[in-house]
Structures are given as C-alpha cells and as structure tokens.
Amino acid sequence: MKKKPYLSIALATGLALSSLGAPAAFAKPAETPNQVQPFNVFDNKVLNQINVENIYNNIEYLSRTPRVAGTEAEHNAIQYVKEQFESYGYETELQEFTFYGYTAPNTVELTVDGYTGEINPKSFTYGMDGSVAGEVVYAGLGQAADFEDVNVTGKIALIQRGSISFADKVLNAAANGVAGVIIFNNAPGDLNGTFGAPNDAYVPAVAISQETGQALLDKLTNGEAVTASINIEGAEAGMRTSYNVIATKAPTNKNKAKDGILAMGAHHDSVPGAPGANDDASGTAMTLELARVMKDLPTNMEMRFITFGAEELGLIGSRYYVSQLSEAEKDRFVGYFNMDMVGSRDAGDLVINTPDGTNNIVSQTAQASSERLNGEPTPIQPGGSSDHVSFYEGGIASASFIHRPLEPWYHTPEDTIDKISKEKLQDVAEIVGTAVYDLVRPENQGPKANRGEEQKVPHLYYEEQIK
Ligand code: BES
Ligand code: ZN
Numbered sequence: 001m002k003k004k005p006y007l008s009i010a011l012a013t014g015l016a017l018s019s020l021g022a023p024a025a026f027a028k029p030a031e032t033p034n035q036v037q038p039f040n041v042f043d044n045k046v047l048n049q050i051n052v053e054n055i056y057n058n059i060e061y062l063s064r065t066p067r068v069a070g071t072e073a074e075h076n077a078i079q080y081v082k083e084q085f086e087s088y089g090y091e092t093e094l095q096e097f098t099f100y101g102y103t104a105p106n107t108v109e110l111t112v113d114g115y116t117g118e119i120n121p122k123s124f125t126y127g128m129d130g131s132v133a134g135e136v137v138y139a140g141l142g143q144a145a146d147f148e149d150v151n152v153t154g155k156i157a158l159i160q161r162g163s164i165s166f167a168d169k170v171l172n173a174a175a176n177g178v179a180g181v182i183i184f185n186n187a188p189g190d191l192n193g194t195f196g197a198p199n200d201a202y203v204p205a206v207a208i209s210q211e212t213g214q215a216l217l218d219k220l221t222n223g224e225a226v227t228a229s230i231n232i233e234g235a236e237a238g239m240r241t242s243y244n245v246i247a248t249k250a251p252t253n254k255n256k257a258k259d260g261i262l263a264m265g266a267h268h269d270s271v272p273g274a275p276g277a278n279d280d281a282s283g284t285a286m287t288l289e290l291a292r293v294m295k296d297l298p299t300n301m302e303m304r305f306i307t308f309g310a311e312e313l314g315l316i317g318s319r320y321y322v323s324q325l326s327e328a329e330k331d332r333f334v335g336y337f338n339m340d341m342v343g344s345r346d347a348g349d350l351v352i353n354t355p356d357g358t359n360n361i362v363s364q365t366a367q368a369s370s371e372r373l374n375g376e377p378t379p380i381q382p383g384g385s386s387d388h389v390s391f392y393e394g395g396i397a398s399a400s401f402i403h404r405p406l407e408p409w410y411h412t413p414e415d416t417i418d419k420i421s422k423e424k425l426q427d428v429a430e431i432v433g434t435a436v437y438d439l440v441r442p443e444n445q446g447p448k449a450n451r452g453e454e455q456k457v458p459h460l461y462y463e464e465q466i467k
Helices: 009-016 041-047 053-063 074-088 166-177 210-221 277-294 315-322 325-330 363-375 388-393 422-440
Strands: 091-103 106-112 130-138 154-159 180-184 205-208 227-233 235-249 262-265 302-306 333-339 349-354 380-384 399-406
Touching: 041 227, 041 277, 041 363, 041 422, 053 074, 053 277, 053 422, 074 235, 074 277, 074 302, 074 380, 074 388, 091 315, 106 180, 106 205, 130 210, 154 166, 154 210, 166 180, 166 205, 180 210, 180 227, 235 277, 235 315, 262 422, 277 302, 277 349, 277 422, 302 315, 315 388, 325 333, 333 363, 333 388, 333 422, 349 363, 349 388, 349 422, 363 399, 363 422, 388 399, 399 422
Parallel strands: 130 154, 154 180, 180 205, 262 302, 262 333, 333 399, 349 380
Antiparallel strands: 091 235, 106 227, 130 227, 235 302, 349 399
C-alpha cells in the first residue's frame, strides 16, 4: 500500500481523543505545518473515531471457523453481527432467503487395481454420491463424438480436462451408459472443479492430477486392462436458509432530509474449509466499525449497513436483497460501497473495482477521499466477483474495495487472522468511512440518486472452476 505522505494534526489529536481511548496504531508525529494537508472537518468526524483494534478483534472472532452459507457456523456469525449492530444502538433486520445448497462429500475414494502411486482424488461441487467399479476406458475430452467408437456401458470413463465444461463431460458420459467418471487435469497439480449447477443425470465423478491421469492413460495405451472403483459418500444437496443482516440509520436532518439511501457492506459467508479472515471477515468487521463510528453523526440520507449471506455461492444474498427493493427504493438509492478482502498483509495495493470499469458516484467519492488522505486517488479497475455486481445489475451505482494482486491464501485454510494487516485495515476504513460520510453529511446537498439501467452480468465463476 501507499505510504501516507501527510498525517494531519487533527488526525493525530483525534486518535488520542478517540471515544474508546485506543492508541493510534499508526499515528506518527505531525509533520511541519506546510506539509500538512488540511482534512475537511467532516473527515475528522469519522477519522477521530475509527478504532482499528475493533475491526481486528471482530475479524479474529469471526474467523475462528469457516462460515459456509446455510450452516450453523454462518448462522452464528449472522447472530454475532446482528448483536454487534444492536450494541451500537441500531435497529436491525435479518432478511431470510433460501437457495439450493450443496455439501461436499466426506469420503472421496478412487482405487485402481495394480496402481501403487498415490492418488489424491477430489470431488466436484454438485457431484453425486455413489459406489461404482468397472473397467477403465479412455474417452478423450469427453465430447459427444469421443463416445462414438468405444463401448463404455457400465464402465469407468477416463477423460481429460479441456474444451468443454466438467458437467458436460459427465453428462455426455452418462448419456452413453458410463457408470463413473475420472477427469484428469491438463496442467500440473490437483483439480478442484464445480459442475456449476445440480443435475440428477450426473454419475459419480472424481478429479485427479495430470500426473496420475497420465500414468493411467499410459497403462491403457500399453494395452493393460485397468479396473478401478470410485466411492463417494456424504454429499448432500437440498434447500438451505441464509440471511442478510441489515442495520438502518434514519437521516438525522429531518427538515432538510433528502430521500436518498446510501449503503455499505460486505459478505459474512466463506468458502468451505477457509476461515475467511480476509475473505470476508475483514469487510464484515469494517462494516461493523463504520456503523459504530457513524451511529451518532448528523446525516441527511438514510444509511444502510448490510452484511450479505451466500456471496461465495454466486452473490445469492445480495441478489436477493436487490430483488426485494421496491421501485421507489431503487429510485432513492444513491450508491453501495462494498468491502471484500480489505486487510491482507500479503496482497497488493488497494484498488476500486466497478463492474464495467467506469467511474460512478461511489468510486469518485472514494477517489476524492483517498486523495485527501493519502495524496493520490486509489485507482479504479474493472472487476466483478462480489456483491457490488448485484447492485450494478439493479441499476445502482456501486464499487468494491479490494487489494490486488490477491494474496496466495485466497480461498484456502490459510486465510487466517495472522495474515491481517492493521495498517491496511486502517487505510481502507479511512477511505471508505470518509467517502461515505462525505455523501451523507448534512452540508452536502449534491448527491442524488441516479438510477441506471438494469442488466445482467454473465460472469459468475472463474472459468477455471467449471472447465
Ligand atoms: N472475495 C472474492 C472476490 C474476488 C475474488 C474478487 C477474486 C476479485 C478476484 C469473492 O468472495 C469470490 O470469491 N467470488 C467468486 C465469485 C462468486 C460470484 C462465486 C469468484 O471470484 O470466484
Ligand atoms: Zn469475498
């Protein structure tokens, strides 16, 4: 991240006077007056109160376990977030929604008779349970034509990754009577994939590395008969329930109140197996802290602090939230600030992602605040893959704050509290907090809702997960 070229006397004093008496984590002595960039008075109302220890402590609490949408752990996190909002004095709402969910199997086995090397089979998201055995037959890339000249009925098809989706390979195999499928990687290393959607027509399927797949293929090309068995147990598909947590602050400036709505938030769920300290306990904890900071500030717009469920399963919670907004609310919505992965020590610099890469009132206001705070505006880059996309699709200005390039721990069990940088948290909380407050402060009569076109953003998953 960029070093702060300026540190105002106001900031240093403010931190010292912070309501919770927290030590200023990064306060340096004020520089000589002619180097000091004056902060706006309204910035200091926010800066004086941000306590990075609160953010850090909430990340630490939330990231003790993975928080997969629809599980008890996610529901506990939801309850915790709700209680925190309430402890600051907010009225909160739990917005319930349901979705078709999938729990990965607890047993994934592949044994190949006469093969002594280590096999580390993986399952596919939305894959089926089952126990099947049979002769292994090579079926190329698993395209329809690959099954024309081989008899695969009741057998196990060995298929190479590439060209078409994993789901289509398995469906083609199933249509030809295959009992089970082994898909091997076309690049070094293990293969973790998804079928993208459930389908009763799938047959049991496992993924293996390129090295293991090539070894099996070599046996077949040598004319050896190879038999294998696949055993997958514990996969569970079905309807699940998750919630968005919404805390609302009415405008304090009732007489002059404009009817705008400004929201900020993050997703509280994680992927399976990942404690999600950075993704996205960091954004959740920052939402909580900025809600605490703003609680008693004068404002002339309605504010909504939201944490979303089921983001990792395809932006489900935020899409539901936007789908439940009335036409009148969409007309009033000024913008949404999204914080997703805002504190990794091992990621790159802060960027502002907008789904189409263009500037809007959210990104512009954050560029202005980052320039006031750090001397230069945070760059804007096109980027989706998080809940700001749902708002964009609903015609609402939105942007997401993230450090790029991503840390190597992204979506792994290593996304833990020890990788979190308080300095990065402080920087993003200041930029987002002062930008948000710039828009809602009573003196600002400028920002108006500017409803855009509704549209669908096609990309949901990284290409490499489905094919
Ligand atoms: N925190 C990430 C967002 C992200 C990841 C932004 C990579 C930019 C690059 C988010 O939680 C995530 O993992 N998103 C999914 C997409 C989602 C729609 C399932 C992704 O990018 O795979
Ligand atoms: Zn995320």
